[in-house]
Amino acid sequence: MAPAFRDVCRQKSFIVTAEMGPPKGTDTSRLREIVHQIGSSVDAINVTDNQSAVMKVSSLAICRLILEAGGEPILQLTCRDRNRLALQSDLLAAWVLGIRNVLCLTGDHVRIGDHPQAKPVFDLDSVQLLQVVANLNQGRDLAGNALEGATDFFPGAVVTPGADPLGPQILKFRKKIAAGARFFQTQAIFDVDQLKSFLDRAQPNGVTILAGIVLLVSPRMGQFLNEKIPGVYVPERLIERLAEVPKEKRLAEGIRIAAELIRAIRDTGICQGVHIMAIGREEKVPEILRLAE
Amino acid sequence: MIVARRKPLAEIEAVVQDCTQVLVVGCGSCMAVCQAGGEKEVEILARQLRMRARLASRCQIVDEITLPRQCDPEFLRPLAALVDRYQALVSMACGAGVQLLAEQFAHRPVFPALDTLFLGVNEGPGTWGQRCLACGQCILHLTAGICPKTLCAKGLLNGPCGGTKHGKCEVNAEKTCAWAAIYNRLEKWGRLELIGRIWPPADWSVVDTPARHGTSLAEESAP
Numbered sequence: 001m002a003p004a005f006r007d008v009c010r011q012k013s014f015i016v017t018a019e020m021g022p023p024k025g026t027d028t029s030r031l032r033e034i035v036h037q038i039g040s041s042v043d044a045i046n047v048t049d050n051q052s053a054v055m056k057v058s059s060l061a062i063c064r065l066i067l068e069a070g071g072e073p074i075l076q077l078t079c080r081d082r083n084r085l086a087l088q089s090d091l092l093a094a095w096v097l098g099i100r101n102v103l104c105l106t107g108d109h110v111r112i113g114d115h116p117q118a119k120p121v122f123d124l125d126s127v128q129l130l131q132v133v134a135n136l137n138q139g140r141d142l143a144g145n146a147l148e149g150a151t152d153f154f155p156g157a158v159v160t161p162g163a164d165p166l167g168p169q170i171l172k173f174r175k176k177i178a179a180g181a182r183f184f185q186t187q188a189i190f191d192v193d194q195l196k197s198f199l200d201r202a203q204p205n206g207v208t209i210l211a212g213i214v215l216l217v218s219p220r221m222g223q224f225l226n227e228k229i230p231g232v233y234v235p236e237r238l239i240e241r242l243a244e245v246p247k248e249k250r251l252a253e254g255i256r257i258a259a260e261l262i263r264a265i266r267d268t269g270i271c272q273g274v275h276i277m278a279i280g281r282e283e284k285v286p287e288i289l290r291l292a293e
Numbered sequence: 294m295i296v297a298r299r300k301p302l303a304e305i306e307a308v309v310q311d312c313t314q315v316l317v318v319g320c321g322s323c324m325a326v327c328q329a330g331g332e333k334e335v336e337i338l339a340r341q342l343r344m345r346a347r348l349a350s351r352c353q354i355v356d357e358i359t360l361p362r363q364c365d366p367e368f369l370r371p372l373a374a375l376v377d378r379y380q381a382l383v384s385m386a387c388g389a390g391v392q393l394l395a396e397q398f399a400h401r402p403v404f405p406a407l408d409t410l411f412l413g414v415n416e417g418p419g420t421w422g423q424r425c426l427a428c429g430q431c432i433l434h435l436t437a438g439i440c441p442k443t444l445c446a447k448g449l450l451n452g453p454c455g456g457t458k459h460g461k462c463e464v465n466a467e468k469t470c471a472w473a474a475i476y477n478r479l480e481k482w483g484r485l486e487l488i489g490r491i492w493p494p495a496d497w498s499v500v501d502t503p504a505r506h507g508t509s510l511a512e513e514s515a516p
Contacts (some may be wrong), residue, residue: 080447084494106454109446109464120447127451128494142494160455168476172452175491187455230458 002072005044005101006154009183009208012043014266015273017074017185017210018285019046022057031062032069034282039071041286046103046185046275049076053113060090063099074156075099078107083123084132084142091136095151103156103185104129104176127172130155130179137180157181160231161189161198169231170202177207185275188214188225190234190261196270209271213261215278215288216254219243255284259291266292294323294414295387296421297407299334305383306345308404312380313352315342317406318372318394319359320386327421329407330385332359338385338406363390369397376401429499435487437478442495444471450492 008015018038023031035045045066049059063073075094082090091102106126110118124132132142139150157176163169176184184204189195189211199209214232216222222239225232238257245253262274278284309315317339325331339357346353358375362368363386372394376382381402384391388409395403411423426443432450433440442448446464453472456463460473479485 106447106449108456111446111464122447122449123497124494125447125449125451126454127491131491158455163453163455163457164459165473165476167480168453168457168470168472171476171485171488175451179491230456230463 001070002039002043004154005072005074006182008043008072009154009272012273015208015210016042016276016289017044017046017273018042018276018278018282019048020062020282021048021051021279022059022062024054024056026057028057028062028065032065035066035069035071037283038285039066039069041289042276043273044072044074044101046074046076049078049105049107050081050113051076051108053080053108053110053115053118055113055115060094060097060099063094064097067098072101073099074101074103076103076105077129078105079122079124079126079129080107080110080120083121087124087129088132088136088141091133091151091153092147095136095153100152101154101156102133103158104133104181105158126157127175127179130157130176130181134180154182155180156183156185158187159184159202160187161195162187162191162231162233164231166198166201173202173204177204181207183208183210185210186212188212188229188232188277189265190214190232190238192261192264192268192270194233195265196268199270208273210273210275211261211265211271213258213274213276213288215258215276215281215284216242217251217281218254219250251281251284255288255291258288262288262292294326294412295389295409296327296411296413296423297324297329297387297409299329299338299385299407300405302338302341302345305338305404305406306342309342309381309383310346310349310351310353314354314356314379315381315383316356316358316375316379317342317383318363318385319357320363320384320390321359321361322364324386324390324407325359326415328419335359335385338383342383363387363394366393366397369394372398427500428495429504430496432492436475437482437484437487439471439475439478441471441475444469444474448495450495452488 047059047062059076063075066073104126110120133153133155136151139147159173160169195211219239219242222234225234242250242253276285317335319332319335320330335357339355342355360368376398383404383406384394385406391405412425413421413423416422428442446462447454453470457470460470462468462470479487
């Protein structure tokens with residue numbers, strides 16, 4: 001069994017988490033294989049919650065499978081699909097099933113997903129969801145009712161260091177810390193200086209910051225991230241680097257870029273670790289980490 | 294004011310085509326202002342229905358009337374002497390007006406000619422924008438007069454989501470991020486502390502549907 005992520009954040013000098021998305025359907029074979037391949041290389045595995053508002057298997061179920069496979073799961077929980085009753089009920093369910101870490105997010109809007117006709121919920125926002133977790137940890141629900149058995153979640157949240165404008169992002173970041181977030185996983189970082197200037201300005205003390213690392217696999221992906229994904233900036237030199245190598249070697253080059261970023265973050269010590277999002281190439285995480293050593 | 298949009302002609306025609314006598318009822322308040330169901334729009338719809346009936350060789354009489362308002366029984370009274378001449382009423386009021394008309398003249402079918410959209414303001418010629426959700430808990434004094442419940446696609450109370458890009462909204466890149474707008478205005482005022490505290494979750498119990506407001510409630514419950 002993996003050590004508790006809470007203890008890892010307290011004790012380890014450089015922390016590594018990775019993200020994976022549940023399958024769309026009931027075939028969990030690839031997922032089980034990935035957990036087997038990367039479970040021992042990372043400190044915890046995030047499981048996304050209907051990411052990009054695309055309907056998949058619930059994060060809760062996949063977190064439980066990771067736990068059974070000996071891994072340490074981080075439950076991603078968004079406010080898009082559940083009201084306050086369902087959120088609290090699912091949090092209690094997660095605790096009962098042995099899940100100890102929860103990442104609280106607002107969630108992408110349903111209009112950008114695969115069920116754009118759906119009614120979005122957003123009864124709570126990510127800050128209020130963090131407060132809910134803090135309440136449950138103290139044995140109370142949001143309405144103040146006593147629980148028969150409290151939770152003891154290790155709560156986390158997300159932040160976008162490259163957000164434009166940055167002021168409102170810092171305001172929300174501080175609210176998340178005040179609401180009880182103990183760790184942060186950032187939006188993808190490709191420029192270490194950008195992360196450093198954000199952290200210098202935001203001054204987060206006493207929380208674990210894990211820099212988001214996205215595995216680039218093509219120059220087009222770099223352009224796509226720049227154009228479409230809020231707060232993500234892929235420097236032109238990285239896009240050119242990928243364009244200069246032949247197609248069949250681009251994945252390897254992307255792995256090298258990710259490894260270099262991880263090394264730069266670790267060597268400069270600007271934050272406590274990294275969170276790797278190797279979208280669809282999760283099996284490459286151990287290789288990225290080996291190269292980063 | 295309430296903003297609405299007229300339904301496509303084919304849709305309105307489909308529900309009234311079997312009626313030989315139809316009265317199109319306009320609403321002279323919000324619906325006239327947003328150019329969806331005032332006197333002018335009543336005239337246009339009535340003409341279109343007549344023309345369609347003639348083209349289909351249907352015998353149909355379409356008359357017109359526009360009331361100052363359809364959301365108050367007092368203004369509906371003049372219709373009492375008229376409605377029995379018609380097999381159906383076509384209301385060009387908002388959803389509230391349609392329902393009061395149907396309630397007051399329950400023996401006649403009332404069909405809506407409009408889709409009611411939102412509470413909003415005039416943003417320019419022929420353009421209206423939503424401003425209010427009628428949430429029953431106004432917080433505009435804290436948000437520089439910009440409503441995040443209405444203008445943020447997610448109705449967030451504690452700042453922007455991660456989808457905001459260059460001050461625009463995740464859902465529609467043409468729309469300003471409400472939280473960027475609130476932040477900018479408060480920053481100019483030097484009043485950012487107004488949004489610095491964590492706001493608790495909204496209390497939806499104050500807007501239980503169907504909502505009612507007024508003194509008659511208390512009178513009704515009195516013994």
